[in-house]
Amino acid sequence: MSKIKGKAIVAQSGGPTAVINASAAGVIETALANEDNFKGVFGAHNGILGVLTEELFDLGKENPAEITRLRCSPSAALGSCRYKLKDLDTNRADYERILEVFKAHDIRCFFYIGGNDSMDTADKVSKLAAETGYEMIAIGIPKTIDNDLACTDHCPGYGSVAKFTAISAMEAGRDTESLYTADTCTVMEVMGRNAGWIAASAGLARRSDEDAPHLIYLPERPFSIEQFVADVRRCLDEYKRCFIVAGEGIRDAEGNYLADAGGSFGKDSFGHTQLGGAAEALRAIVENEVGVKCRTNKAGTSQRNAMHFASATDAAEAYLVGAAAVKAAAEGITGKMVSLVRENDGGKYACTTALVNLADVANGEKPLPVEFINEAGNGVTDAFCEYARPLIAGNVELDMAPDGLPVYARLSKYMVEKKTRQRYDV
Amino acid sequence: MSKIKGKAIVAQSGGPTAVINASAAGVIETALANEDNFKGVFGAHNGILGVLTEELFDLGKENPAEITRLRCSPSAALGSCRYKLKDLDTNRADYERILEVFKAHDIRCFFYIGGNDSMDTADKVSKLAAETGYEMIAIGIPKTIDNDLACTDHCPGYGSVAKFTAISAMEAGRDTESLYTADTCTVMEVMGRNAGWIAASAGLARRSDEDAPHLIYLPERPFSIEQFVADVRRCLDEYKRCFIVAGEGIRDAEGNYLADAGGSFGKDSFGHTQLGGAAEALRAIVENEVGVKCRTNKAGTSQRNAMHFASATDAAEAYLVGAAAVKAAAEGITGKMVSLVRENDGGKYACTTALVNLADVANGEKPLPVEFINEAGNGVTDAFCEYARPLIAGNVELDMAPDGLPVYARLSKYMVEKKTRQRYDV
Numbered sequence: 001m002s003k004i005k006g007k008a009i010v011a012q013s014g015g016p017t018a019v020i021n022a023s024a025a026g027v028i029e030t031a032l033a034n035e036d037n038f039k040g041v042f043g044a045h046n047g048i049l050g051v052l053t054e055e056l057f058d059l060g061k062e063n064p065a066e067i068t069r070l071r072c073s074p075s076a077a078l079g080s081c082r083y084k085l086k087d088l089d090t091n092r093a094d095y096e097r098i099l100e101v102f103k104a105h106d107i108r109c110f111f112y113i114g115g116n117d118s119m120d121t122a123d124k125v126s127k128l129a130a131e132t133g134y135e136m137i138a139i140g141i142p143k144t145i146d147n148d149l150a151c152t153d154h155c156p157g158y159g160s161v162a163k164f165t166a167i168s169a170m171e172a173g174r175d176t177e178s179l180y181t182a183d184t185c186t187v188m189e190v191m192g193r194n195a196g197w198i199a200a201s202a203g204l205a206r207r208s209d210e211d212a213p214h215l216i217y218l219p220e221r222p223f224s225i226e227q228f229v230a231d232v233r234r235c236l237d238e239y240k241r242c243f244i245v246a247g248e249g250i251r252d253a254e255g256n257y258l259a260d261a262g263g264s265f266g267k268d269s270f271g272h273t274q275l276g277g278a279a280e281a282l283r284a285i286v287e288n289e290v291g292v293k294c295r296t297n298k299a300g301t302s303q304r305n306a307m308h309f310a311s312a313t314d315a316a317e318a319y320l321v322g323a324a325a326v327k328a329a330a331e332g333i334t335g336k337m338v339s340l341v342r343e344n345d346g347g348k349y350a351c352t353t354a355l356v357n358l359a360d361v362a363n364g365e366k367p368l369p370v371e372f373i374n375e376a377g378n379g380v381t382d383a384f385c386e387y388a389r390p391l392i393a394g395n396v397e398l399d400m401a402p403d404g405l406p407v408y409a410r411l412s413k414y415m416v417e418k419k420t421r422q423r424y425d426v
Numbered sequence: 427m428s429k430i431k432g433k434a435i436v437a438q439s440g441g442p443t444a445v446i447n448a449s450a451a452g453v454i455e456t457a458l459a460n461e462d463n464f465k466g467v468f469g470a471h472n473g474i475l476g477v478l479t480e481e482l483f484d485l486g487k488e489n490p491a492e493i494t495r496l497r498c499s500p501s502a503a504l505g506s507c508r509y510k511l512k513d514l515d516t517n518r519a520d521y522e523r524i525l526e527v528f529k530a531h532d533i534r535c536f537f538y539i540g541g542n543d544s545m546d547t548a549d550k551v552s553k554l555a556a557e558t559g560y561e562m563i564a565i566g567i568p569k570t571i572d573n574d575l576a577c578t579d580h581c582p583g584y585g586s587v588a589k590f591t592a593i594s595a596m597e598a599g600r601d602t603e604s605l606y607t608a609d610t611c612t613v614m615e616v617m618g619r620n621a622g623w624i625a626a627s628a629g630l631a632r633r634s635d636e637d638a639p640h641l642i643y644l645p646e647r648p649f650s651i652e653q654f655v656a657d658v659r660r661c662l663d664e665y666k667r668c669f670i671v672a673g674e675g676i677r678d679a680e681g682n683y684l685a686d687a688g689g690s691f692g693k694d695s696f697g698h699t700q701l702g703g704a705a706e707a708l709r710a711i712v713e714n715e716v717g718v719k720c721r722t723n724k725a726g727t728s729q730r731n732a733m734h735f736a737s738a739t740d741a742a743e744a745y746l747v748g749a750a751a752v753k754a755a756a757e758g759i760t761g762k763m764v765s766l767v768r769e770n771d772g773g774k775y776a777c778t779t780a781l782v783n784l785a786d787v788a789n790g791e792k793p794l795p796v797e798f799i800n801e802a803g804n805g806v807t808d809a810f811c812e813y814a815r816p817l818i819a820g821n822v823e824l825d826m827a828p829d830g831l832p833v834y835a836r837l838s839k840y841m842v843e844k845k846t847r848q849r850y851d852v
Contacts, residue, residue, distance in 0.1 A: 016604045046607050075600035082608035166831055171731035174501035174834060178442045181472050182508035186727060205831065280706075297726030301612060305597035309734050311830070392830040404737070404818040405592055405631065408600060 003332050004137055005037060006108025010059070011044035011051065012076040012143075013114030013121075016301075017157030018164075018310040019318035020113055020143045021070035021077050021409065026322020027111045027141070028059050028067050037330045042107065042416060046079035047114070048121055052094065052426050054101050056416040069409040071319060072396050074307035077411050083426065085121050088128065095128045097424050103134060104419035109329045113141040113322070116149060119337055120362035126335045139325040140337035140358050143318075145304045147197035150364025151356040152339035156321055157304070159314030159391035162201030164299070164306035165190055165245075166392065170205035172297055173212020173243045180241035185232065185286050185294040188213070189279035191303060192247040196220050196368045198303075199247035201388055203380035212243030213379075220368050221377035222253035228282070229289045231378050236292065244286075246278045258282065308406060312394025317351055324353040337361050349390035429758050430563055431463060432534025436485070437470035437477065438502040438569075439540030439547075442727075443583030444590075444736040445744035446539055446569045447496035447503050447835065452748020453537050453567070454485050454493050463756045468533065468842060472505035473540070474547055478520065478852050480527050482842040495835035497745060498822050500733035503837050509852065511547050514554060521554045523850050529560060530845035535755045539567040539748070542575060545763055546788035552761045565751040566763035566784050569744075571730045573623035576790025577782040578765035582747055583730070585740030585817035588627030590725070590732035591616055591671075592818065596631035598723055599638020599669045606667035610718040611658065614639070615705035617729060618673040622646050622794045624729075625673035627814055629806035638669030639805075646794050647803035648679035654708070655715045657804050662718065672704045684708065734832060738820025743777055750779040763787050775816035 010027045012020055024043075031038040043057040044050035057078070059067070070077055085094050102110070112122040119140040126138035142149050147158035169188060176186045192198040196218025203216055214235045217223055235242035251257045259277035279296035286294035299306075321338040328336060336355040343350040372384035398406040436453045438446055450469075457464040469483040470476035483504070485493070496503055511520050528536070538548040545566040552564035568575050573584035595614060602612045618624040622644025629642055640661045643649055661668035677683045685703035705722040712720035725732075747764040754762060762781040769776040798810035824832040 012604075016601050049607060073600075074597050076604035079607075080604045082605070163830065167734045168725075168728045170831060170834070171500050171733060172727045174499075175442050175727040175731050178438075178502035178506045179508070181475060181505075183727075188726075188728075204829065207829070295726055296724070297728050298722070298724045299594075299728065300614075300721055300723030301598045301601040301609075302594045302614075302723050302725065305601050307597060308593045389829055394830070395826075400821075403630070403633075403815055404589065404820070405596060408596070 003037060003330070004108045004135060005039060006106045007040040007042055008038045008109040008111060009042040009044055009051070009056070009107045010078070010111040011047045011113065012078050012080045013047040013112060013118040014080060014082065014143070015145065015304060016075035016080055017143055017145050017304050018074045018160035018307045019156050019315045021073045021075070022315045022318035023113050023141050023143060023156060023322035024078060025067055025070040026319040027326055030323040030326035032060055034326065034330055038109065039106070042105065043078040045413070047081035047083065048085065048098070049081045049083050049426055050079065051098050051101050052424050054418045054420055056105065057411065057413045058416050061414040062411055066409050066411060069399060069407070071315060072307060072398055073408040074305035077409055084117050085124065088124050095124055098125055099129060099132065099134055100420055102136060105416065108136045110136065110138045111141060111325050112138070113143045115144040116362050116364065119358045123335060123358035123362055126358070137329045137332070137334040139329050139334065140361065141321050141325050142337060142339065145198060146192055146195050148195040148366045149361055150366050151361050153342040154340055154391055156314060156318035158197060159311035160306065161198055161304050162204065162388055163311045163392035164303055164309050165198055165201045166204040167309055168297070168299060169202040169213050169243065169245055173205065176212065176241045176243050182293065183295050184236065184292040185242045185244065187244045187246060187279045187282045187294060187296050189246050189248055189296065189298040192219060193249040194219055194365070194367065196247045199245050200368055200372060200380045200384055202245040204385055204388055204392065210239055213245040214239065214242050215244045215378045216380060217244070217246045217250045217378060218368060218373060219247050219249040219251065220373060223250045223258055224252070225285060228285060232286060232290050244282060246282055248278050250278055307396065307408070308398065310396045311392045312396050313391055315396050321353060328355055429463060429756070430534045430561060431465060432532045433466040433468055434464045434535040434537060435468040435470055435477070435482070435533045436504070436537040437473045437539065438504050438506045439473040439538060439544040440506060440508065440569070441571065441730060442501040442506055443569055443571050443730050444500045444586035444733045445582050445741045447499045447501070448741045448744035449539050449567050449569060449582060449748035450504060451493055451496040452745040453752055456749040456752035458486060460752065460756055464535065465532070468531065469504040471839070473507035473509065474511065474524070475507040475509050475852055476505065477524050477527050478850050480844045480846055482531065483837065483839045484842050487840040488837055492835050492837060495825060495833070497741060498733060498824055499834040500731035503835055510543050511550065514550050521550055524551055525555060525558065525560055526846055528562060531842065534562045536562065536564045537567060537751050538564070539569045541570040542788050542790065545784045549761060549784035549788055552784070563755045563758070563760040564784070565755050565760065566787065567747050567751050568763060568765065571624060572618055572621050574621040574792045575787055576792050577763070577787050579768040580766055580817055582740060582744035584623060585737035586732065587624055587730050588630065588814055589737045589818035590729050590735050591624055591627045592630040593735055594723070594725060595628040595639050595669065595671055599631065602638065602667045602669050608719065609721050610662065611668045611670065611712050611720040613670045613672060613705045613708045613720060613722050615672050615674055615722065615724040618645060619675040620645055620791070620793065622673045625671050626794055626798060626806045626810055628671040630811055630814055630818065636665055639671040640665060640668050641670045641804045642806060643670070643672045643676045643804060644794060644799060645673045645675040645677065646799060649676045649684055650678070651711060654711060658712060658716050670708060672708055674704050676704055733822065733834070734824065736822045737818045738822050739817055741822050747779060754781055
């Protein structure tokens with residue numbers, strides 16, 4: 001595609017991370033600095049929802065210092081959403097509405113920061129634009145704590161959640177070590193519906209056999225209560241205590257979530273399985289079957305926003321993919337996601353970016369590979385730790401306020417005047 | 427009492443904190459540096475249990491660098507316990523056993539780091555020693571994340587848990603702010619069985635009305651489901667989201683724990699009320715009565731060991747009370763606990779130590795005062811924030827390893843040869 005002149009828009013989607021704002025900063029700063037190609041940079045309020053409802057901010061009016069501060073501010077400053085667009089065939093109206101809003105504001109570049117659903121959305125918008133003759137570029141920017149996107153070595157957001165998960169396991173593990181005479185077991189539940197990357201990262205805390213976590217259960221391996229009870233008993237024999245990490249999505253061989261075993265709290269108010277109850281289910285097993293006291297820890301949404309102990313490597317790479325997306329767009333490239341490529345710089349970790357097809361990411365998924373899971377299915381291998389360790393390196397410098405807590409950016413969100421007459425209900 | 431020569435022993439009790447090891451370091455380093463008074467410094471394995479079973483370490487044999495590293499290492503490096511000694515009248519045997527072990531090793535100073543039960547133990551040991559003519563000193567060193575000890579402005583351990591609670595509320599609050607279109611409410615459950623000091627500390631994160639937490643529920647005020655539902659609805663009207671913090675021990679006007687309302691998981695395997703289910707109970711209310719999705723976060727034991735974001739002020743004061751205990755003992759003082767005294771140094775926070783009677787601490791308790799709770803009973807006052815803010819100031823410098831995580835001390839625990847012939851079963 002030839003070089004494009006027009007406005008750029010950036011949107012954030014799905015569960016926030018500690019560094020999704022760093023990617024936004026990479027987009028905004030790089031695009032604002034390139035006035036040849038970008039005649040303004042807008043933000044969409046709450047991801048694609050803000051495009052559909054034409055709730056757009058003019059990011060060029062923000063204080064540049066606040067944009068820079070996004071690099072050390074967790075969560076999605078533009079607002080996020082979980083709105084999944086259906087197929088083009090079944091819901092063409094949504095896609096046409098997106099193009100209508102883009103056209104109304106002369107938006108020619110769409111940067112979507114998200115997971116595989118977002119890559120799918122970006123891909124379809126790009127294709128419909130081409131089909132209908134509207135010249136525009138769509139570039140995806142990877143973001144997920146789950147680290148399960150295809151076609152990239154790892155995902156921005158993962159290094160930081162991995163670091164926080166590791167320190168939480170290390171610190172709570174020391175608690176169990178100190179107080180094993182009373183609180184003998186602890187279960188720490190972490191996010192990860194289908195992939196065990198986050199649970200695995202707790203293994204980074206384990207420098208010796210006695211260190212927590214002693215057991216890690218992953219959605220990739222069917223969970224067996226009998227094996228679990230035997231594993232816990234063995235740890236109690238060896239260490240007098242047991243620190244267990246479990247992914248929220250662990251399930252038995254038939255695919256039933258453990259969280260369901262705990263009774264009614266395993267379902268949400270709509271009768272759906274409410275993930276997040278795995279720890280309570282495991283606690284019940286430990287107390288009833290093994291007969292020792294068990295505590296549960298569940299950081300919940302704290303884990304994915306823990307900028308206070310985020311990985312500097314992760315934050316830098318998140319910025320990098322945002323900036324790389326703008327550079328690719330400036331060259332007229334469309335339909336791609338920026339991926340992270342690991343390079344071995346004389347044994348030292350290094351990372352560059354590449355471009356992959358949006359469609360390939362949209363339709364892929366990357367579970368924890370077999371070689372990263374130990375044979376017993378209750379821990380990780382050295383190969384996993386070698387993969388993950390460089391991703392957690394370095395602390396992000398925070399902008400500390402006199403009140404003892406960090407200052408996190410909050411944008412002014414200067415709303416852009418609506419140009420379409422239609423009100424669009426989503 | 428005249429100056430004493432003999433060995434000192436230090437023990438840690440109850441739930442660990444981020445800085446209980448800093449207090450141990452204050453005791454150990456100060457006592458080892460004073461050979462005139464202290465002919466060696468022992469540690470008891472797992473608090474008073476280690477005295478009863480005569481499992482003692484010789485701390486003088488440890489690498490001094492590892493003792494210094496205790497200042498930035500969470501949890502109880504000597505091991506802790508929840509063993510509550512009964513009254514002298516009903517269980518004289520335990521107290522006599524303690525004195526037997528002390529006499530066997532010429533232990534003349536007992537430093538007990540813990541909460542009010544530990545102060546009670548130290549007091550009774552001291553009194554029985556005096557009664558039976560064994561010259562010894564017992565000094566208590568305050569420790570509790572709950573901040574509910576009488577006779578002291580605040581307790582070492584509180585500043586750090588307060589800081590971690592505040593950052594967790596701030597960061598998870600940003601998550602709810604970003605994703606209110608899908609995850610509209612979040613409940614964060616924190617420790618605090620009888621006192622709301624920890625829950626209150628989340629209020630430090632709130633710099634403006636829109637900031638989390640919007641609602642804080644404390645054990646000091648009876649919890650009403652009707653009022654709660656009205657509070658949440660008002661927040662949704664005002665902010666489109668609601669971030670709630672609840673102490674684990676919130677209960678209704680009749681004293682029933684909310685955690686009980688959630689069904690069987692509210693009881694532990696022994697049929698006791700299992701605190702820690704308050705968040706799930708509140709989530710059920712939000713989803714069923716208000717009809718919006720609600721997430722739950724429960725840091726559990728991670729919150730009390732979060733050295734990675736601990737308060738430098740707290741760590742320094744924890745060391746200070748340990749050192750002050752040894753100085754008092756060296757002067758022949760016994761039966762006292764070191765307290766923290768807040769001084770107003772020209773408007774600037776400063777803190778010194780004093781000595782208070784062990785018995786007064788043992789029999790006291792300090793709930794959150796009325797002037798720290800807002801009128802509606804769902805938040806804290808500015809007066810609370812002014813009290814708590816100095817306690818969270820400063821970050822502790824960690825000893826970071828090349829693997830990207832901190833190095834926390836682990837003692838070699840050189841066991842002292844047993845001198846009593848009796849095996850004591852606890």
